[in-house]
Amino acid sequence: MTTSTTTGADLFAPTAPIRHAVAVVSGGLDSTTLAYWLRQHTDELTLLSVDYGQRHARELQFAQATAAALGVAHHVVDMTSAGALLGGSALTDAAVDVPDGHYTDASMAATVVPNRNALLLDLAVGLATTIRADAVAFGAHSGDHAIYPDCRPEFLDAYRTMALIAGAGFLVDDFQVLAPFLTVTKTDIVALAARLHVPMENTWSCYRGGDVHCGTCGTCTERREAFTDARVPDPTTYASTAPANPAA
Numbered sequence: 001m002t003t004s005t006t007t008g009a010d011l012f013a014p015t016a017p018i019r020h021a022v023a024v025v026s027g028g029l030d031s032t033t034l035a036y037w038l039r040q041h042t043d044e045l046t047l048l049s050v051d052y053g054q055r056h057a058r059e060l061q062f063a064q065a066t067a068a069a070l071g072v073a074h075h076v077v078d079m080t081s082a083g084a085l086l087g088g089s090a091l092t093d094a095a096v097d098v099p100d101g102h103y104t105d106a107s108m109a110a111t112v113v114p115n116r117n118a119l120l121l122d123l124a125v126g127l128a129t130t131i132r133a134d135a136v137a138f139g140a141h142s143g144d145h146a147i148y149p150d151c152r153p154e155f156l157d158a159y160r161t162m163a164l165i166a167g168a169g170f171l172v173d174d175f176q177v178l179a180p181f182l183t184v185t186k187t188d189i190v191a192l193a194a195r196l197h198v199p200m201e202n203t204w205s206c207y208r209g210g211d212v213h214c215g216t217c218g219t220c221t222e223r224r225e226a227f228t229d230a231r232v233p234d235p236t237t238y239a240s241t242a243p244a245n246p247a248a
Contacts, residue, residue: 012037012180012192020044020133021178022124024117025074027062029203029223030139030181033193037180038137039070040196046133047074048124052113053083054091055098056209065202077123089113091207098207103222104146111207111218117150118159121177125163129170136163137178143186143222153182186226194232201235215240 021038025031025047038045047070049063060076067074083092090096090110099107117138124136144151160177167175181189193200205223206213213220215238227234 014041014178014180016174016176018042018135018176018178020046020131021135021137022046022048022128022131022133024048024050024120024124024136024138025063025066026050026139027059027064027066027204028139028219029193029200029205029226030141030186030189032062032066032200032203033189033196033198034137034139034180035066035070035072036196036198037192039072042135044133045070045072046127046131047072048077048120048127049074050077050079050120050123051083052086052092052116052119053080054113054209055094056091056204056207058209059204062202062204069199069202075127079119082119083113086114086116098217100216101218101221103143103218105218106147108147108218112148115150117148117155121159121163125167125171125177128175129167132172134172134174135176135178137180139181139189140179141181141186141189142183151182156182186222187229190226190230190232194230200232205236210239212237212239214238215242 018041021042023035023038025035035047047067049060051057051060064074087093089112090098091113096110099110101107128136140151149155156179163177205219207217207219208214213236
């Protein structure tokens with residue numbers, strides 16, 4: 001289960017003012033909620049999405065729809081040639097199957113794309129430097145920690161340090177790298193999304209990238225659990241309606 005770690009909105013309050021944020025937005029539920037949250041807390045918002053050859057590239061259509069709904073600038077970067085170098089992941093290599101199961105299962109290691117968040121954040125920080133934005137944000141949450149090393153607190157701490165060193169003299173003085181959801185669960189994010197009136201039907205989670213969510217891969221399983229645990233109606237159409245966690 002992805003039960004809530006907290007209640008209320010205070011947990012999500014910015015710790016420092018944000019004037020202009022660049023958000024890495026895939027089109028998934030977490031990053032879309034992040035975009036809506038940032039829209040409430042910034043004067044200006046820019047979205048950045050990346051096509052790295054992911055199997056579920058249809059998520060980018062949902063990122064585009066989010067940018068249009070929020071009325072903000074949106075940049076889509078073509079990194080498909082770089083993605084071709086990152087084989088061995090079920091997300092970038094057609095020879096590797098997307099596993100079924102829970103999001104925290106060891107089998108989900110097959111979905112790790114090497115250095116993905118570092119690459120995406122580098123693009124975001126570069127864009128932020130150019131447009132003089134004072135923050136870059138991404139949607140990692142606590143449920144990512146078990147499998148994805150570039151979603152853990154130690155990664156964020158190290159990346160912040162690296163970004164400030166690499167951009168010294170070029171970044172704005174109060175530049176921030178933010179992961180507002182890093183210590184909360186997917187359930188918390190769904191609850192926040194409901195409060196923010198995020199159109200959650202216009203988000204994409206499934207790693208298989210079919211016409212509808214498969215309902216059985218790790219991201220679909222986590223999505224289904226989060227809606228159930230948050231007691232928020234799930235607007236998603238799934239190919240499989242079997243229980244998301246039959247062992248529970």
